[in-house]
Amino acid sequence: MSNFKKIFRFALPYKKYAYLNILFNVLYAVFSTLSFMALIPMISVIFDDTKKVYTKPVYTGIGDLKDYLGNYLNYYVTITNETKGVEFTLATMVAIIISIFLLKNLFNYLALFFATYLRNGVLRDLRNAMYKKVIELPLSFYSEKRKGDVIARMSSDVNEVQQSYLSILELIVKEPLSIIFAIVVMAMISLKLTLFVFIFIPVSGFIISKIGKSLKKKSGRAQTEQGMFLSIIEETLGGLKVIKSFTAEGFFSKKFYDSTNRHYNLSNKILNRQNLASPLSEFMGITVIAILLWYGGHMVLVEHTLKGASFIGYMGLAYQILTPAKAISKASYDIKKGNAAADRLMEVLEQENPITSKTDAIEKTTFDSNISIENINFSYEKENVLKDFSLVVPKGQTVALVGQSGSGKSTIANLLTRFYDVQEGAIKIDGNDVRDLKLESLRGLMGLVTQDSILFNDTVRNNVSLGKPEASDDEIIEALKVANAYEFVIGLPDGLDTNIGDSGNKLSGGQKQRLSIARAVLKNPPIMILDEATSALDTESERLVQEALENMMQNRTSVVIAHRLSTIQKADKIVVMKKGRIVEQGTHDELITLDGTYKKLVMMQSFE
Template sequence: MNYFRQILRFAKPYRKYGYLNIFFNVLYALFSALSLIALFPMLNVLFKTVPPIKVAPEFTGDLKAFILDSVNYKLNTYIESNGSDGEMKALLFSCLLIIGLFLLKNVSNYLAMFFITFYRNGVLKDLRNALYKKILSLPIGYFSDQKKGDTMARASNDIQEVQWTFLSILELIVREPLTIIFTLIAMIVISPKLTLFVFLFLPIMGFFISYIGKKLKKHSDRAQKEQGNVLSIIEETLGGLKVIKGFNAENRFFKTFTNATDRLNKYMNSVLNRQNIASPMSEFLGIIAVSGVLWFGGIMVLQEKSLDSGLFIAFLASAYNILTPAKQISKALSGVKRGDAAAERIIDILDAENSIQDAPNAIEKTSFDKSISIGNVSFKYEDELVLKDFTLNIDKGKTVALVGQSGSGKSTIANLITRFYDVNDGTIEIDGIDIKEISIKSLRSLMGIVTQDSILFNDTVANNIRIGKPDATMEEIEKAAKIANAHEFIKNLPNGFDTNIGDAGGKLSGGQKQRLSIARAVLKNPPIMILDEATSALDTESEKLVQTALENMMKNRTSVVIAHRLSTIQNADSIAVMQKGQIVEQGTHQELLNKKGVYQKLVEMQSFD
């Protein structure tokens, strides 16, 4: 339960509900024990299986005898004081007492469950919020090694497992053990000798329950990982449905999915079979214990005459009453094992190291005044260097374009300037200040990003545009849309700016989605603009519209343009040609053509295309 204990820190704000749950569980356990044993001493007196006691008893050290004699005396006194109807009134009183005890037991049970609801759901809410906040704060590099579906499974299935485990924990710690303890106290009062005989069976039951629990955690962990794999396949399938259908790859993906569900089915069967065996095994062992008590107690009643028959029946009922909480404890233990496996997967994310963090005395930079300087930067994602001693200076108000073949490191520059990743060697400075010394929030507030893939959300047009400026007015949003050359098509949508664009903007064309991305960057109005192949995925007509929008946006701004299509960067102040992580040529469009080097070959290849 090491990982589960770490989850318990989220329970602190809801301690009062936990205490109330414990209080009413104590009452439940007490009334559960009393409701079984209260009736039998009365029935012995009513049906005259024991002689009536006329004188108030005195305590001589024998607690059991004192309690039984007191009940006998009080009941006989009540019967005699009520004349001929005394016995019927005493019987009615006994029935009402039993009803009252069972009512108190069930009311206590309801109130315990009532308060655990607020406790459990509160922890669930805070845990889910903390996990989502951590996901937002982790660097992009963390998720390059993770499957989205597995992360989704941890945020949904695993948290749900932990939620239900909280109920099991409180049952395990308070309710069921107390029910057993109070019942055992009653049994000891009835017959210490017979109770000692019952205790011989408890270690055997504990061994089997512990063995099943250890196996259960191992298989639960496998099942939860496989659930994440299944979700990953579904997420990838939905994202790549056009490709799957276009290449007639349905059978291949279906086979991959069925293999994953077969493994999940195997692990889940193993988990459930081990979980299901815990309860019947504990009941079977309990029945063996009760049968042993019946045999041993029968000798005490029939041969030794050391135990009253009515008390023996009460003892048997109490012994059987232990079976239900024992079964619940075995179920709770299996739940705790599953919950601990789920907690481990959640803690893995919550405790994941965030390599991209603010410096202790990070600067809040609110303006861009001079230049961006990239000095002798080297960087690698894994083993091979993507950038090698890369140096570039970008003055304020200038547009610098990065061109080159795929894999030359162009997009990596954008990732490093925005601190999505940190450099391995060298420095990136804004106005002479290392970006590691600038707070991440203020650094990114200076920048607007338009990527090749238009990342939009299942929301309205207006809300997608105002992501960078949540308090923007409709006038500001419309102005940004006009600059981005998007206002015309937005007006023609069914509900204009209030039109929902669907999942990932699926209701819009590629050019329309890209112009919304540009409008979003325009509305933010940052001094630095980073365009990462913003037109490479568009057709010629859309490219012209988007290119016009980009030119409008880049006016009076410092821009870093990463381009595949060279026609889009001819007017750049400076073009850096990259090969294998280094700059091999730099200059204006005409200067580079005059050099008749790498850039001219790239232009000729695209002209030929």
Template sequence: MNLYPRLLQFIKPYWRQIALAIFCSFFVSAAIALSAWIVKPVLDGVFMNRDARLLRLLPLAIIGIYLVKGAFSYAHAYLIRSVGQKVIRDMRNLLYAHIQHLSLKFFNDNPTGALMSRIINDIAMIQHSVSNVISSLFLEIITMIGLAGVAFIRDWKLALIAFMVMPLIGFYTNKLGKKLKNISRRTQEKMATLNAYLQETFVGARIIKAFCREDYVTEKFRVQNQKYYRTTMKGVRADELTSPLVELFASIGIGGVVLYGGYQVVLGHTTPGTFFSFMAAMMMMYSPVRKISKANNAIQQALAAASRVFDLLDTESEIKEKEAAINLPEIARNIVFETVTFQYNSGGGPVLKNINLKVEKGMKIALVGMSGVGKSTLMDLLPRFYDPQEGRILIDGIDIREASLASLRAQIGVVSQEIILFNDTLRNNIRFGRLDATDEEVEAAAKAAYAYDFIIQSAQGYDTLIGDRGVRLSGGERQRIAIARALLKNPPILILDEATSSLDTESEYMVQKALENLMRDRTTFIIAHRLSTVRDVDKIIAMEGGRIREIGTHAELLNSNGVYSRLYEMQYRLQQGNGEERSWLE
């Protein structure tokens, strides 16, 4: 992967600012070179020739030099860092947008914390390089060229002696930079692992405390953190070795200059002013050389981070939309699953096998079966969270793979057992179903979902913040907000995945009432383990081993002595053992 051209593509839109910054750097470098140049007239003119007029002009010259240097240095730094921040902003926006359009399988295969590390930490590493390193790199290179010019003008022989060590500096700097790049990539990977563990343990704080495992998870974190520390210190050793090596080689060059140049002054072949002007230029020049070497290290670290970022940007979604995808019209007739077979991984067996099912518009369909038979997976195929390896799914005779994802998913609403709410207001969580909805429409959806009463009793009403994942709401309240969100979207097709599980009796009653409003006049698929919730549907689909074993009404399947009948009997015995009412079974 050629990283430099790809990084330059992000910098290219801001080339005018970079050009202006380079223009400013010429003035800064000229001021630095001039400060080395005036050493000769100061020594020879003022101190050797005792020129009083030159002495009076000297303070003004020094002030003028540093005034120009300061003004243009500020402008240069501001422009370059501005470009750096814009590049990082653009890169982070692009990466986040790309991740959002990847398939659900990608999110299942990659820990959330690791993805967060790519967006935050990896790009932060690039940010340091683009914002700070490039800022100094342009300036130091031009400064070094200017000071080298002064050195050659003063004494080209001395300059050749001083520059003999430059190939050694370049060789070892490049070698250390490559080593640092490899270490930096491993460091970023360790940080991603650490972030993933942090995210996992913070989300699971309730379970950790319930099992008194605070010390256990803390020790695991300490081990992970120690691995990160060790890898980081390898990078520190490689990075910090650069400056001593540069200074060592520079001292060899300076020693040679002092020896040869000193003899030239003693023999009267050159003046002290010329020699010290040269020495000033050389001493000032080794500082840019050291900074450029450090900048190379930072660039190598940034390239390691960039390779991880571009790896992610190059990841293609498994769910691809055709170039000539059509806008799917609203369902008018039916949904058909034709010989659908699906498996998650190529090494595993099929989760769904030869599924054939036809659902007419407006029907309420229940999918029942033991855990793991493929009920949720089958429903994940309808909005194309996954694509089947064999067979196809048709809406009004149109293969859903021929339709745009936006037009397909606009017709489908999902309410699941695992409610996802955002750390925002109640109003905005409901409005997530349709962003252009008015406040009146949001309120109407809340009323239909039986959420209105508890919303207006909240501290700030609809503007109440509900916390991370809706933690400030009860389970039933979160469920009703999710139903209100689906009502606001107003989709013709609805998927309810265990929507009333894990609720107490009162909450379930309120949620069931809300669901009745939600299901009215919609084609509805209900995934349920509790058979009491699906007695009144139009058809029940009983699944076993990834296949559809039975289709029928509650009464038909109960009399068939098949899969549904066995599930029914199992739940009946469980209810009897718990001493609960059996009226729902009769």
């Protein structure tokens, strides 16, 4: 229950609703018991079984409370019958019973009313906390996790925990109090009969706990499996063109069906165990009630130690215990399922984020001198990607990184932006280690254009102004012109307010990339990082995008990771990388003259 207790901190802002829920649950339990107690005098009046009392009883203390209440009730019935008639007495009692049942149901509604605010408030705050954590965690976390699993945790697991909150409130307040109050009154009516109830409760609890023992484990497996098939859905939607072109529908369908079948089998086992709780507790309750009927009937008909009206009221109270007992058994299952979900939520919420700003981090808003990469060593898990890598990028210069795939070029971009942290060595901006700068200010100095144009299901305006939400239309249009995107944007149905679809799928590859460039231009950072920004484009789109990039890089410090060498011939310095090391560096002409690795790469691409 440790993780589940940690989740309870999300309920603290809503503690007033919890207190009100508890208050009305207590009142519900009181009036629930009174509703059956009120039947006893009414039945006595109907069967003319009321003891005649003509003298008003006197209260002498708590020890005689039971006798006092009984005598006072008999006195009221006797006097009312004598003065106003039996029909008036019955009408009064009917009115009292209706009022008690009305209040009982009103308090039940109010308890649920305030629990709704508590549950939905916790649901919202849990989701918000999960989302905040999801966008804070470094990219390395998602290289090990399936996206679908994270989505499942934010949706179904959060729902599971939220539903368990009400179960907890019922488990600790409403249902136990209903049972306790009923047992107290039952003991006042007949102590002998009540002993059977005390035998029933622990035996029932023991059997139900045995049945629910493996529920948490199975729930955790079912929720993991749900994350699996959500991941398959996410992958399928993202790669639908590839799946169709390779006629791989059958392969992915089988993969999905296998996952949903595993989830189906686990869900059946979980629900069957849950469903067993209610009939089992009801059967055990009816068994005890049957014994009570036999023994209670003996006390009424043979021993004459219990009145018929009291016995009927007693049986009503005994049967009333069944409903909360069933609810408690169901709630215990809900808590086990909720606990499994809480474990999965806390795994994300308590995940340590190594990429954070220090408490005394420096706020830096200008770039004045250079970027210095000093003796870096970096590896993803066991694979060493960069080895003793050093490089200086002076302000205002364009430095291009080239090399074969896997040489470590994109890793440099990830380390500059602190998507990952260096393991050995340092990256400095104007002499300040990037780990000593505030993350927000570090990334505020940089613009990023990646190979994959990452756009969002929103308007052109909102996509371009992502880094500068307060930008005016004139500023957005100027950025679009620099990025060679203005002409196609004004041709869209609603111009800047055109929705570009999921991941910008209503646009071509070149159009998407030019919007990404416009977004970086509008942000206007002093340092620009271009990670193979033209490698996925056709020749015409590449020409337009390359022109946009050259417009953008004027008077700006740029680090360009290039696959197509034709795009970086004007760079101030070209750094040739191989297996995480620098093997050559210089201008395009210097490297061609050197007749080394760079010239071979140029010749290969020229031949292609």
